[in-house]
Amino acid sequence: MQWLSAGPAILAAIGVLIVPGLLLGWFLRLRGFALLALAPVFSVSLISVAAIICPVIGVPWSALPVLVLALAASAVAGVLSRHTRAALRSPRAFDDRFVFAVLGTLLAAVIIGARLVYAFGAPDNISQTYDNIFHLNAIQYILHTQQASSFTVGGMTGIPFYPAGWHAVVSLTVQLSGTGIPVAVNATNLVIGALVWPMACIFLCQQVLGQSRMAALLAGTLSAAFGAFPLMMVDFGVLYPNLLSISLLPAVLALGIQVLHLSAVPDMPPVLRYLAVIVAVPGLALAHPSTLMAFLAFLSPAVVFVFVKSWRKWQRNWPASRSRALAWSGALVVGAAAVLLTWQAVRPIAEAAFWPPIHSPLGSLWELATNSLMNRPPAIVVSILVAAGVVAMARQRNLWWVLGMFGMACALFLVVSSFSPGRLRDFVTAIWYNDSYRLAALVPAVAVLVAAYGAAWLMGLLRRRLDDRASQGRGGAAPADAGTPPPSSAPAARLGAMAIVVLVLLTQLGGVQYAADKARSNYQLTADSQLITRDEMAVLQDMVSLVPEDAVVAANAWNGSALAYALSNRRTIQLHVLSSSFTLDDKIVLDSLREAKTNPTVCPAVRALDVNYVLDFGGQEINGGSHPAPGLDNLEGSGVATLLSRHGDAKLFKFNGCD
Structure with a gap:
């Protein structure tokens, strides 16, 4: 794009x-x-x-x-x-x-x-x-x-x-x-x-x-x-x-x-x-x-x-200012106390x-x-x-x-x-x-x-130095007419323009270039991207035509498959790796879905969550984590799901183990 x-x-x-x-x-x-x-x-x-x-x-x-x-x-x-x-x-x-x-x-x-x-x-x-x-x-x-x-x-x-x-x-x-x-x-x-x-x-x-x-x-x-x-x-x-x-x-x-x-x-x-x-x-x-x-x-x-x-x-006029001074002192104390209380609370x-x-x-x-x-x-x-x-x-x-x-x-x-x-x-x-x-x-x-003030100060020093040299070079030359710009105005403008050009060139080296390169590495879609790989993105694109909008998808949030929600508009059972709404039904599905034919706890959990589809993005997790979901692994031979899309190791299944 x-x-x-x-x-x-x-x-x-x-x-x-x-x-x-x-x-x-x-x-x-x-x-x-x-x-x-x-x-x-x-x-x-x-x-x-x-x-x-x-x-x-x-x-x-x-x-x-x-x-x-x-x-x-x-x-x-x-x-x-x-x-x-x-x-x-x-x-x-x-x-x-x-x-x-x-x-x-x-x-x-x-x-x-x-x-x-x-x-x-x-x-x-x-x-x-x-x-x-x-x-x-x-x-x-x-x-x-x-x-x-x-x-x-x-x-x-x-x-x-x-x-x-x-x-x-x-x-x-x-x-x-x-x-x-x-x-x-x-x-x-x-x-x-x-x-x-x-x-x-x-x-x-x-x-x-x-x-x-x-x-x-x-x-x-x-x-x-x-x-x-x-x-x-x-x-x-x-x-x-x-x-x-x-x-x-x-x-x-x-x-x-x-x-x-x-x-x-x-x-x-x-x-x-x-x-x-x-x-x-x-x-x-x-x-x-x-x-x-x-x-x-x-x-x-x-x-x-x-x-x-x-x-x-x-203090210079204490009798007339006493009330105001005490009032503002009290306000400062109250304000400081409020800030400290807020400081302690907002964390x-x-x-x-x-x-x-x-x-x-x-x-x-x-x-x-x-x-x-x-x-x-x-x-x-x-x-x-x-x-x-x-x-x-x-x-x-x-x-x-x-x-x-x-x-x-x-x-x-x-x-x-x-x-x-x-x-x-x-x-x-x-x-x-x-x-x-x-x-x-x-x-x-x-x-x-602070940097802008320092730059303006240094430019002021340099300009005054140049003006002094220019005036010494002119010696006793007569001043310009009142309607004529001062002799230093054009050089000052050129000095300002040169300073901006130099600053633009010099400040974009080092830290800024490093920051841009480092950020770029985190936005690349590759075969081994941390969150979503190229193959996984292809499966998510297939989901748009293969999975109904109201379907619920079993997925392990830690391997990036939860992003089916944002990228394919299909809801997964967990929308983030950290969630206080994680339920026993979620755990059963993630741990035991492939055992739907033999484990009596699976189908009630599937029906409670209304799971219809499954994403298997393998074991690669964000930040090198380890949060396995064995219930979603190797569904091809389990007899509970039908493969709909596969790109590399990324797979999308239609779950039918509780039909």
Whole structure:
């Protein structure tokens, strides 16, 4: 399948992730690039909340409830905006600053998009990884049940809640484009990584660097410069919900910065900033709750910075400021307590947070310093820019909060990757399953801001040096007329263009190339692919014509055959390798189906599950596991099944042992 044929799915994904939030953002008085950058944040919130509302009111899942909720939320925002003071936006919100921010986004989209297309290979390839069994089947489960709520999707495996924001988004892409699930998944992830992520990064960088043209181009270029994100989230796991939530994180951080009055370019009146954060939080939480906790952790140094600064101001006029100081101090204590309680509550069961440390403290610090997280090749240029950003920001007290945010991201990775297992490590990082990969992917969300600041600072130094040399060369030359551009403007533009070209070339070496190559290896359909082999895929394609849509298939989820649900639209008895709904009947079928003629427990179990067909994909399991299903092996000579399709060792049978 060629990528051109995936065009409808890509356009549908763009519409799903942009249009609902664009409507709401307009009524929140957002204009210019802020309107575009925050649209995905609002869209994911609207989609996730609409998905929860639908089963409550008995409405089938589709784009219509999302549109209705977007219109309702926009109406509320419109009413509130009319009662606020004059908007802060510039009357020239769509001027050249907007154009260059869009150009920065397009530059990043081309770079990241090319990497993702290379990694995916073909648009209908799937990630041959453990978690993808759940992700693909969960989308099919949404389409079958016509509900995408985070409180219903988990029912597929018997759990009461699962953050289904990403799955809801992809299900809408499937519905609107009419493409298959694998194509919709890759198209949606392409849009998330190549469009949503760089827009969020540029918007965050604008809060500190301002809306200069060069800042937008630098931020866009550097958003594509990290091997740890977004490529690592379409490789390891596979962690698609984290891909979505982390792509939204920089934009939500930018909103938090505006609420704290730390932004160089606030885009909304204060009241609407609070409303925007309230709207953004559900989407971040329902994409993945751990990223909401990262938002709170990353923003905490900025909160402390504002409080300390305010306290010093209150001390200068203590009698008049005492009440305010005590009130805000109390609010800070209450807020900190609430965050700590939430931090303790929002975490998986202890057994799930089993990932061990992977480095010594020095090894983790080295990876942070060289941007080689998770044993990737060092990203030397990015590391130099981050170091320059740290030095430049350290010289300006009003930006120490940014260093605090970056330090928090680094500290979380340091703890998870190098601290010994125990209560401290569990308290700090069990929210992320004590998984170093997840916290490594969070570091670029703040590092991109520090690197962009460092790049802008170094360019400023170089430009001043060139200007000084130019003025020395001119000697006592008369100044140009007032209407003539300064002599340094054209060289500065050339310098900026050269810097962007050099950054694009140098930052795509090392870690980024390694991440793309590694991800690509997990999307290849081969004779011995981990999850679904070429022969097994051929059998699944045969199922569409050989097996009725309402049939139930006996299959061992561990060898990939459970993906008959997502890829062939045929339900298997278990839809994921981990399921709390595994029953005694399931066990009997998997262990003893071939004994249906002699074992009296088999046929009652078959009838209870309504099993009609059997998939035998052999003993190769994902991640080298060993969970044999002897009841499905060697059915040819058992007399209980008829072979319908065979490709290599992959076989499909019609079960007739209980007729």
